[in-house]
Every structure is written in C-alpha cells, then in structure tokens.
Amino acid sequence: MSIGNSPDSPGNAPEDDRPSIGRALQQARIAAGLTVDEVSTSTRVRIPIVHAIEADDFSRCGGDVYARGHIRTLASAVGLDPSALVAQYDGEHGGRPAPTPAAPLFEAERIRPEPRRPNWTAAMVAAIVAVVGFVGFTMFSGNDKPSATRSVAEGATATAPAPKPTPTKTPVKPADPKPDPTDSAIAAAPKDRVTVKMVATGSKSWVSARAQNGRLLFDGFLKRGESKTFTDPEQLDVVLGDADAIQLFVNGKEVQDDFRPGQVERLTYTKGDPAAG
Template identity: 50%
Template sequence: MSIGQTLADARTKAGLTVEQVSEVTRIRQPLVEAIERDDFAACGGDFYARGHIRSFAKAIDADPEPLLAEYDARFGSGPVPSPTVIFEPERVKPERRMAPNWTAAMAAAVVAVVGFVAFQVFSGKDDDKGSTATATSTPPPPATQAAPVPPPPPPPAQEVVAQAPVDVKVRIDAVTSSTWASVTNSAGKEVFDGVIAKGKGQEFTDPTQLKVVLGNGPAARLNVNGKDLGPASTKDHVVRFTFKPGDPQQG
C-alpha cells in the first residue's frame, strides 16, 4: 500500500474527512487530496513534503516514521532535515495573566495611614483648645441620667454557602463514531492528542482550566464538572472549548 493510500485508509478509520484534516493540520484541502494520490509535486520540495506527511499522520493517529522512510526511498532527493514546529497541528497557548502590582498598592496604603494619623493628631489638639475655652466661659451643665441603651439585635443566622468545585473535570466519549481530540491544561501542556475510538472515552482534570479541540464534534459527548452537556456540536465538525471550575458553559 502506498503512502497516500495508507494515509487515506487511516483517515477513514479515524472518522475524519479531508476538510477536517485540512483544518486540524493547516494543510490546504487540495494538497491533502494530492498527498492521498501520492502527488507530492505541489508540496514545494522534500522538506515540506516530509513535514506534511508527518503532520497528516499525527492528526489521524498513524505512525509517520514508516511513511517518511518510504518517501525518502521513492521520492527523496537529499538528507532528511530536523523536524520543525511549523507542521505541527494547532496548539492552544494559555492566556498570560499579569501579576498584581503589590509595590504600588503597599505605597498607597502607607500614604493613607500616615495621612490618617496626622489628621487625628491635629484634630485632637483643636478639640483640646475648644474644650478649655468652653470651661472658662460657661459653667458645666447639670448631670442628666443617661437613657438606657437597648440591647443589639441578635445577628442573623449565617447562610450556608455551597463551596464551588476546586477542579475542572472533563470527560469526552466518542458515541456515534470515532473523533480526534486535543486537550491542553492550564500550564499550556498538551495532555492528550489522538483519536478516541467509537464507544471509548477519556477523562481529564486540571485545577483551573482545560482547553479542548474536537475534530468530529457531532460524534462526541461532553461531561464537564459532573454535568452532561450532550453532543459537543450539532452541525460543526471541528469545535473548540475552554472549561473552568463551576457550572460549565459550551464555547
């Protein structure tokens, strides 16, 4: 079986269309079809052809090494260059969070405290002067009996607040057919990249966030933080999600 026939057969078994492989690998759809026909002329040379074969094979969970060896034997015209990341499927990068400016906050707090102390000192001196002047000019008022102070009302009963989940948990089940999936954790590490066969499932956990890409959304069923979200999609094939702790929302 040739290189193109091997890739086409593996793609069909993975339940992916040419359009889905094109979107996952960023290889143009006509070029994907040409590779499946063993037509590598449009790849632009051995370097790019090897990269397309490697990316294509990885997207459908096939071993690229035997295919690359066959390409070198049949079509190759030079030494094999080292792999480059330009042919890797899309990797979702984690959002960068800015650290709070604690230095500015502490400086503002110190200024506020110093201002408050100075205000209290000068206010106390003015109050003492006013009290002395009043004592020399008027006699003290007669003593009056203080009115009784009613007791404070009892504090309201504390409401029990349900603690939100501390982790995000995602389960992917391939229901109607197999599907390619990619899962990236909050540290930006890809924890899964492959095909989930029909009738099988995979479960993932992270303290803060999980990013999910599915190549065949209508075939997959999602359960997030214990909540069944149903099919991942009703019409789009390649879908992307970002899930965090709490009540999940698709999208």
Template identity: 55%
Template structure:
C-alpha cells in the first residue's frame, strides 16, 4: 500500500482535500473523530495521505467516505481519486441479480399427485376389502347368508286372564299380607292406594312406630304382640289389611280416623 503518492494533476491529494474541508468547516480532528468514530491518529494519518493505519483498502475507503461526509464534501470523487492513486479498483456496491429475487419468491404449490394417487389406491383397497367381508366371500350379502331367527312373543290374549273384558285385574294385596301375618300377633298393613295420607302408628307400649306421610303407591306394615293403634289422615285414600285380611278403606276421603287392632281382629277395636 502506498503511503503517499503525488496526485497526477493539480488536484489536492485525498488527505489534503479532507484536511482543507475540515478546516473550512471549522472542525478539529477531535470533532471529526467523535463524529465518525475513527480514532484521532488514523484521522491525522489520512490527512497526511498515510493510509497504512486503516487496516486495508476496504477500511481506507470507508474512513475516507465517513470523514468526507463529516466535513461536508462529496466522498465519491475522493474514493475514485484514492483508487487511481493507490491502484485500488473502485468496487461498486453489489447489486443483487434479478434471479436472486426470483428465488426468494416461493413457487406456487403444485398438486401433490403422488399423495392423491396413494389416497385413491388406499380407498379402492378398503372398498374391495369391505365388499369381500360383507359378501361372505361368495358374492352373497351377509344378510342373505345369515339364518333368520324367529322369536315368538306370547300374545296378549294368551296371557290375559279371562273375565273383566280382557283387562288385567288389580293384584290382590291381601294375599301378601296373609303370608306375612305371624300367628299370635297383630299385623296391620297400611297402603296409600288413593292418594297421599298421613299415618301415625303406635304399639301396645305406647311406642311410636311410624309418623309420616305415605305417598300414593307406598305402603307400611306394623306388627305387635298385643295392639296396634293408628291415626290415619285422608282415610279414604288408605286401604287396610289386618291380620292378613282386606278390610277396605280406612274411612272417607279427607277424614281423620283413629283405629286400634288386636291379634283377634279384623274386627275394629
């Protein structure tokens, strides 16, 4: 690298031109160094046309450009003059070729015919397998090959007892009450068949066995050695079974009755 060559004409050297411009701008070397971030010794060397401290031609051109802008002159003529004086070719800033920009653009996605063909083949294989499985292997459908089982359901007429015009008679609850009645004791079954009824039951010792409302369809059975006392609300809704015998409704609808039963009943005590 040349330290300082004389210009071929009357033009000032690159360094001298930068120094003149700095003085004309009223700037010191320190001011230029602060603005360009180029160290003071390097600025001084460049003004003396000594570019050996720049670290290479690329850095020298960069320093010349920055200093020229800092002192207010056009850097390009100085870059060209530096290249002519020091044999450094002027390298224009690289312009990306057109095809690079074309590469950036993503090509439109083409149909993936391979994936489409694979999907079609899989679909055909699946359809053929399903057809074979459902045909039983001989071209007949499984519906034709499977024997039909016949379930015989008893008709309503066969299971309906005769009488009452074919209607199902209400089961007689007295039979269950009879089976549940132990000998030598009093057993009272209260069944709320006509609606909700409030029931209180007490044994022979005065112990309260039950005190609650029975909803329609509910029933309750009480047993004692000597006596069962009842208080029945809405008596017309309650059916009574005493010692296994159906004695009918406890009373009229809405009425409250008090009843007592012993082992010798169904006669009311």
C-alpha cells in the first residue's frame, strides 16, 4: 500500500487559475490598445500607481479603500467587470471591513450655528411704510376739519385762515433686490473657515474627509439624498469614490466639474476656494 495524498486531501485541491488582478488589468489594457499614459490621463490615476497595480503592488494606493477605488476605475477604463476584480481583491486581502458609523465621527464636527443677523432691509421698508402712512393720515385728517369761517358771527368780517403748507411726501426707497441663491449661500458660509458640503445625487457613493491635521472626519457611504458638511479652520482633504454621484458645495458655492461615473477624485480645499465655479 502506498502512502500519499488522497484525492480529497487539501494538497490536491484545484488551484485558482484566474490571473492576478494586476495581470488581468495589464492584459485588458494591452488588448484595448491603450498605453499606461493614456489610462492615467483618462482615469486621473497617477502613472506610478498604475504601474504598481499592474505589478500587484497595492501598497502605493494608500489603503484598501483607495485600492478598491483604483481597481474599479482602471477596470472600467479597460473594459473589465469592476465588481469581479474588487471581489477578487477582497478575497485576497481579508474581505471588506465594516463601514465606520457616521454619526459619532461627525458629531464632534457639527458646526455651531452663527448668531442670526438682523434683517436691516425689512426694517428699512417697514419704517418707510410707516412714514408714508403717517403723512397720508395727516393729509386726510386735515381736510375733515370744519372751516374757521363757519364759527364767525353773522355780520362780522371773516378773516381767511392762513394756507397750510403742503406736506412734502417722503420718497419711497425701492426694496433691495433679492440676492441670487448662490450669493446668499456664499454670504452664509463662515469667512474664517473652510466648509465643504457633500450631497449624494446618485444611488450610493463612498466618501472620505480629513482635517488639515490629518484627523479623519468621515469615512463611509452616502445614499441618495443624504448629505454631510465638514469644516476646518484652514484646509479639508476629501475623496469621492464615485465623483459623478456627489454634488459638492465649497464655502457655500457649488463646484461645477465634469466628473465621470465611477471616477475617484481626491480634492483639497481652503478658505479661498473656489475662485470660480
């Protein structure tokens, strides 16, 4: 009797014949007739990172979350199924971690409401209306007084009363035009801080936000209709896992950019941003 591995022993289990993630991306890129420079330009993933991923080196991605985003972006660019490659990555790197609860992280960063400013425009209009109403009342009440000549005894010579000076109407100042909604949003944003608001317009998108000192403010998913607002005295670094699914407001003004579906964006904003948008 020979001693060896039985057909069902682990040593004879069939090996995974799938190519590695980097090899699959490289073969698909070559088959599509694309160079690394062209893929980097279309996906905005830097050339050294593209080379590293094709060599199955994910250490330059900055973590599993960024690695998944790069794999998804590169797979879409070369015509592969992003979900299959991301699932393969999760299987090789211990699976996807549970998302960080959003409420405890964001609770510390809740923006304190600023004191409400008085509405001087409304007060001015009310004062003008009151002045005009008083002038009109004075004019009409003066016409209802009986003539002084009726009280003069019969046979006496009536002295005509001195004419009353004609009151001068106070010109009504037209109300200030309503500000544009975008300008109002800019005026409401604190001038001494940088404020970034993210609104999910797509089905779901992963986002991340860090303060200037590197502290993580949020790392998780936003569903359609959900929003998050972050603030810092100097600078905010944000990452959008699917930039096309996020509507971005910086310092109270919407940022207009041509983001593509599934595109990963790393953005940095300060108190002076955006200069135009």
